[in-house]
Amino acid sequence: MDKKVFYLAGTVGTTIGGYLPILFGADGLSMWSILGGGIGGLLAIWVVYKLGNR
Numbered sequence: 001m002d003k004k005v006f007y008l009a010g011t012v013g014t015t016i017g018g019y020l021p022i023l024f025g026a027d028g029l030s031m032w033s034i035l036g037g038g039i040g041g042l043l044a045i046w047v048v049y050k051l052g053n054r
Contacts, residue, residue, distance in 0.1 A: 014037045016044075018037030020040070
């Protein structure tokens with residue numbers, strides 16, 4: 001699988017994961033937002049990896 005797909009998934013996952021705590025009232029640079037971005041990015045990359053190995 002091409003690396004660009006993983007980069008795109010990581011970017012989208014980080015953006016969504018970082019923005020999700022803002023919807024619940026957290027600040028944009030809070031620890032929850034940073035943690036959510038990290039988890040979202042890793043989760044998105046893992047999902048793309050699993051879908052690519054089907």
